[in-house]
Amino acid sequence: MTFKITRRTESKLPSIDFNQLRFGDTFSDHQFEQKYKSGEWFQGEIKPYGPIQLDPALSVLHYGQAVFEGMKAFRYKNGKINIFRIDKHYDRFVRSCERMNIPVISAEVFGESIKQLVDIDRKFVPEDKFKSLYLRPFIFAADEFLGVRAAQNYRYLVIAGPVGNYYAEGIKPVRLTTFPQYVRAVKGGVGDAKVPGNYGATMKANNEAMSAGYAQVLWLDAFEHKYVEEVGTSNIFFLIEDTLITPPLEGTILPGVTRDSVIHIAKSWGINVQEKKISIDEVFQAHSKGHLKEIFATGTAAVVSPVGFIHHDGNNLDLKQDSMGPLSQKLYDTITGIHHGEVEDPDNWCTLI
Ligand SMILES: Cc1ncc(COP(=O)(O)O)c(C=O)c1O
Structure with missing residues (x-):
């Protein structure tokens, strides 16, 4: 499966201190984005990480029709990267979308969007044990329309960010x-x-x-x-x-x-x-x-x-x-x-x- 790829010219990597990682405030160089309109998913795109433009009437902002996942990629000692339980996360993503009347993306798009994003940003997967690259696929209603109805437009994105050891300070119950x-x-x-x-x-x-x-x-x-x-x-x-x-x-x-x-x-x-x-x-x-x-x-x-x-x-x-x-x-x-x-x-x- 091929996506359009636009690479960031200068990586953020040199500005990231992998010894001081917290959760949820550091992101990799790229994001995945795919649009849905009139019953059809368009070609996906990997592009530099950055803000997305939203219309103030965007349906998700008013009626909350959205779904997300949270999963992780880890580095093996031999440099290989492991995306953990991608199928199980996909199953839950599908069930969440069905419940919210959101069009389902295929297992192939879900899998490839994540794998290709992780691959392009593989240097962001920390080397230390217990640290990881957190992955956040999400999908939201994107009609520019005020009115309670299931949207006709959606956007699916994946963002990723290195996260530290949850127990860096030691494990306290x-x-x-x-x-x-x-x-x-x-x-x-x-x-x-x-x-x-x-x-x-x-x-x-x-x-x-x-x-x-x-x-x-x-x-x-x-x-x-x-x-x-x-x-x-x-x-x-x-x-x-x-x-x-x-x-x-x-x-x-x-x-x-x-x-x-x-x-x-x-x-x-x-x-x-x-x-x-x-x-x-x-x-x-x-x-x-x-x-x-x-x-x-x-x-x-x-x-x-x-x-x-x-x-x-x-x-x-x-x-x-x-x-x-x-x-x-x-x-x-x-x-x-x-x-x-x-x-x-x-x-x-x-x-x-
Ligand atoms: C409400 C809630 N329950 C349970 C979990 C644990 O789920 P998982 O093990 O898939 O992260 C999460 C985290 O995603 C959660 O947000």
């Missing part, structure tokens, strides 16, 4: 809180799609959680405010005795790619993994009986993050841990090992370029 007055998603809504509005709707709760000294909100179900769903931008797991429990995908939780990797790997080790509803009271009870061994959140950004403390309805659960538990650590080491080609990849999760 995070503190979470539930919020009785807010909900994230209901069945039949868009909680299981990766759409910007889901995040916009959580900013107020996130800010309140952070002001109160918590890292993130632990979302509970919208009806009974009883069952655990997910955390900010991650899925959640509880190791209770020898069973690894994570809430099931019933339409209100984002189907995390890391969640899927963790379930698959843990099962392959013979661990009893259960995708089942778990109430916040059961979690607190398991803790008071001494059965709750580990809590961790999973996501592309940090892979596996330990949770050490949960506040709920005036009560506190404190695991009194100051580092990752053994299972969390083993999962983290295995997944980051696969990322960097140091652990076998029996399920072909790595696409090498």
Whole structure:
């Protein structure tokens, strides 16, 4: 598949300090862009990274019809670059687009747009282990029209940026809180799609959680405010005795790619993994009986993050841990090992370029 390619004349590389990378503020030299009009996708283009011109009446700015993905590329020691679980991210991208009535792009366009962008900007994939090139494919409604209707024009873009080691300061278990007055998603809504509005709707709760000294909100179900769903931008797991429990995908939780990797790997080790509803009271009870061994959140950004403390309805659960538990650590080491080609990849999760 060929795209039109316009190269940037002078690379930004010399201005980037790969030892001081943060998340989301540094971008590579190029971006991918493709337009959709009147039922047809036009030829894609790779061009220098930069602002895009938007009409003030652009439909996405008013009605939020948009979808995105978040994934990563890693460097092997031999210089090869691994784009991790591209197929799984494509599947979720398609499901999110279908939910938002956005025309689906083909697996080939999704794959080639990402691979060719990564290849042209391959020097932006950091060499150090745990650092990576974050990839952000996204698609948005682009009608210059005010009126609530599914748009007829769309734009699909991919941008990329090197990101640092999430745990550069060392791994500290995070503190979470539930919020009785807010909900994230209901069945039949868009909680299981990766759409910007889901995040916009959580900013107020996130800010309140952070002001109160918590890292993130632990979302509970919208009806009974009883069952655990997910955390900010991650899925959640509880190791209770020898069973690894994570809430099931019933339409209100984002189907995390890391969640899927963790379930698959843990099962392959013979661990009893259960995708089942778990109430916040059961979690607190398991803790008071001494059965709750580990809590961790999973996501592309940090892979596996330990949770050490949960506040709920005036009560506190404190695991009194100051580092990752053994299972969390083993999962983290295995997944980051696969990322960097140091652990076998029996399920072909790595696409090498
Ligand atoms: C709401 C939400 N849940 C869970 C996840 C974890 O998903 P993944 O493992 O695919 O990054 C994310 C991150 O994308 C998220 O935004």
